[in-house]
Amino acid sequence: IEVVGAPVFNDVKELKGAVLVFHDITELKRVEQMRKDFVANVSHELKTPITSIRGFSETLLDGAMEDEQLCKQFIDIILKESTRLQALVQDLLELSKLEKEELQLTRKLIHVDEFIKGITTLVEQQASTKSITLDVKLEEGITFYGDPDRLQQVVLNLLYNGINYTLENGRISLDISTDKNLVLIKVSDSGIGIPEESIHRIFERFYRVDRARSRNTGGTGLGLAIVKHIVEAHKGKIEVESEVNKGSTFTVKLPKEW
Ligand code: ADP
Numbered sequence: 164i165e166v167v168g169a170p171v172f173n174d175v176k177e178l179k180g181a182v183l184v185f186h187d188i189t190e191l192k193r194v195e196q197m198r199k200d201f202v203a204n205v206s207h208e209l210k211t212p213i214t215s216i217r218g219f220s221e222t223l224l225d226g227a228m229e230d231e232q233l234c235k236q237f238i239d240i241i242l243k244e245s246t247r248l249q250a251l252v253q254d255l256l257e258l259s260k261l262e263k264e265e266l267q268l269t270r271k272l273i274h275v276d277e278f279i280k281g282i283t284t285l286v287e288q289q290a291s292t293k294s295i296t297l298d299v300k301l302e303e304g305i306t307f308y309g310d311p312d313r314l315q316q317v318v319l320n321l322l323y324n325g326i327n328y329t330l331e332n333g334r335i336s337l338d339i340s341t342d343k344n345l346v347l348i349k350v351s352d353s354g355i356g357i358p359e360e361s362i363h364r365i366f367e368r369f370y371r372v373d374r375a376r377s378r379n380t381g382g383t384g385l386g387l388a389i390v391k392h393i394v395e396a397h398k399g400k401i402e403v404e405s406e407v408n409k410g411s412t413f414t415v416k417l418p419k420e421w
Contacts, residue, residue: 164188204369208251208384212244247381254385258368261392268310268396275305275339275346282315283337286322290335295326298336305339307346307419313393314417320386321350321413327380328411329354341419348415356407365403366391390415397421 165186171179219237227233283299290297318337325335329352338349357365357372364370369384371377377384394401398421405411 201368205255208369209248212248212251215244216241216248243381247378247383250381251383251385254383254389257389258385258392261389261396268313270308271311273307273309273311273314275301275307276303278311278315279318279337279339282318282322285319286326289323290326293326293329293331293333295329295332296334297322298334300336300338300340302340305341305346307417308421309397309417310393314397317390317393317415318348318350320390321415324386324413325350325352325354325411327382328352328376344419346417346419348417349412350414351410351412353410356409356411357403357405358407362403362405366401 165188166183167186168181168183170181173179219241223234223237227237279299279301283297287297322335322337329335333353335350335352335354338347338351340347340349361370361372365372366387368388371382371384391401394415394417397417399415399417402414402416403411404414
């Protein structure tokens with residue numbers, strides 16, 4: 164708390180009392196701290212792949228290039244790290260666009276059957292590389308209003324997470340239904356789950372339960388922060404239930420019209 168004080172005098176300059184103004188600056192401090200943490204996190208996230216790209220390039224120029232196998236191995240790492248950088252920059256730009264208050268959603272009538280087709284093709288391909296089965300269950304003929312490109316990103320991010328955090332031969336499912344004036348999009352997986360003490364933090368920017376695991380799957384740590392923004396811009400909500408070693412379920416609840 165910040166306090167500013169001043170004496171109060173009457174007409175004949177006698178001291179009558181004092182005025183004290185108390186400013187509760189905890190909220191301001193918290194916002195400022197979050198901003199600082201964010202900048203530090205971004206710098207760290209950018210630094211790691213850059214250091215590695217630089218290091219491996221230098222080693223190649225210093226002679227490692229002559230060993231063909233080593234050369235290939237190093238170039239693979241350079242490619243992987245630059246892909247990470249690209250994903251990170253893309254997610255950061257997306258997040259900053261979403262955080263601008265003038266964010267304009269392109270609202271259209273969405274036919275869920277069509278909306279889902281493009282998504283499942285992309286996801287099935289990815290799932291098959293880990294022999295993961297994707298089950299899709301749709302209530303027939305659902306339509307609602309929303310920004311189709313942004314909502315596609317929501318569903319894709321949740322499904323890709325489902326794949327990333329599920330072991331080989333697991334299952335993921337996408338279930339879309341309606342409940343009164345809500346559309347419910349449910350993404351479940353039979354994966355590693357999220358420990359109870361971490362659940363309330365997973366929507367924070369750069370929060371990861373297991374940093375190494377997220378890095379290995381090419382995660383930026385921003386996916387769920389982006390998802391939450393888009394859902395809230397649609398006046399919707401996102402909920403999560405999870406059990407370690409059993410799996411997780413993310414439920415997006417969107418109003419059909421707003
Ligand atoms: P990342 O790029 O690390 O996947 P996200 O923002 O998408 O970033 O998710 C944040 C963290 O939440 C992940 O690092 C992971 O620890 C956890 N998480 C997200 N989805 C799942 C899931 N389906 N199963 C288990 N953990 C998950």
